Amino acid sequence: MFISFEGIDGSGKSTQARLLAESLRAEGREVVLTREPGGSPGAEQIRRLLVEGRADRWSPETELLLFTAARRDHLERTIRPALDRGAWVVTDRFADSTRVYQGVARAELAEAVEDLHRLMIGTEPDRTFVIDLDPAQALARATGRASPAIGAPTTSHTIPPENGNAAQSHREAVTPAQKDGRRGPSTGTDKDISAEDRFEAMGLGFQQRLRDGFRALALAHLDRVRLIDGSGPAEAVAARVRAAL
Numbered sequence: 001m002f003i004s005f006e007g008i009d010g011s012g013k014s015t016q017a018r019l020l021a022e023s024l025r026a027e028g029r030e031v032v033l034t035r036e037p038g039g040s041p042g043a044e045q046i047r048r049l050l051v052e053g054r055a056d057r058w059s060p061e062t063e064l065l066l067f068t069a070a071r072r073d074h075l076e077r078t079i080r081p082a083l084d085r086g087a088w089v090v091t092d093r094f095a096d097s098t099r100v101y102q103g104v105a106r107a108e109l110a111e112a113v114e115d116l117h118r119l120m121i122g123t124e125p126d127r128t129f130v131i132d133l134d135p136a137q138a139l140a141r142a143t144g145r146a147s148p149a150i151g152a153p154t155t156s157h158t159i160p161p162e163n164g165n166a167a168q169s170h171r172e173a174v175t176p177a178q179k180d181g182r183r184g185p186s187t188g189t190d191k192d193i194s195a196e197d198r199f200e201a202m203g204l205g206f207q208q209r210l211r212d213g214f215r216a217l218a219l220a221h222l223d224r225v226r227l228i229d230g231s232g233p234a235e236a237v238a239a240r241v242r243a244a245l
């Protein structure tokens with residue numbers, strides 16, 4: 001059984017992938033918990049090419065090829081061998097992330113995304129959970145605030161990369177903070193700080209378009225994709241996921 005978690009940055013995908021893997025393991029199943037970009041030694045090296053370096057390091061087309069190359073290696077080296085021996089695979093992001101992120105960042109790439117997927121990947125998860133959360137709530141979680149800023153503007157503080165490239169913006173967002181050694185809220189981890197900075201650079205408007213993209217994807221693939229309300233405590237979301245498995 002091949003399961004993927006999808007959604008906007010900070011929606012709770014990693015948390016839910018981990019909780020599902022733990023509960024499946026508690027039932028005695030072998031579970032491989034993995035992630036994209038990455039999930040195999042070669043794909044983790046490609047991940048570094050994607051998330052590190054200058055914002056204009058890659059064109060959107062090259063970035064799409066790198067995501068696809070990473071996914072092919074992940075599939076060959078991690079996912080297929082695990083499925084072949086009867087393990088369950090739970091991945092934090094898969095091809096739907098490319099459909100939505102690269103599709104939203106560059107609509108004209110949508111056909112190339114599907115062509116490359118068919119040629120080089122050709123596999124869909126048996127079940128995909130889209131963790132659906134308001135971007136303002138995801139930001140509130142990432143910054144460690146107790147509650148989301150109700151009524152906060154959902155437009156970006158900066159120019160969203162409408163003709164740009166999602167991972168490049170991600171890179172741009174993360175690198176300066178890490179270099180400066182700036183700290184987020186006192187309770188923040190490095191991952192929290194990254195998520196917060198990414199939101200600041202990409203803007204809530206961009207995250208809103210991604211959310212819409214994931215919701216549309218769920219409607220277009222009702223057989224495979226389940227839209228999960230990501231609000232409330234992690235355990236409550238996990239129960240929704242289990243009920244929809």
Ligand SMILES: Nc1ncnc2c1ncn2[C@@H]1O[C@H](COP(=O)(O)OP(=O)(O)O)[C@@H](O)[C@H]1O
Nearest residue numbers: 008009010011012013014015141142232233234
């Ligand atoms: N249901 C939840 N309620 C509150 N905080 C959560 C919940 N799920 C995750 N978090 C926290 O929100 C942040 C982002 O969660 P994470 O699972 O890493 O999201 P993603 O993988 O989608 O970026 C983390 O600090 C995590 O601990």
Ligand SMILES: Cc1cn([C@H]2C[C@H](O)[C@@H](COP(=O)(O)OP(=O)(O)O)O2)c(=O)[nH]c1=O
Nearest residue numbers: 009010036037067093097098101166167170
């Ligand atoms: C897998 C994948 C990720 N991405 C982007 C989404 C994220 O902004 C970035 C890194 O992914 P990830 O590490 O999953 O970020 P997060 O934990 O914050 O959700 O790469 C794409 O643009 N296309 C893809 O195919």
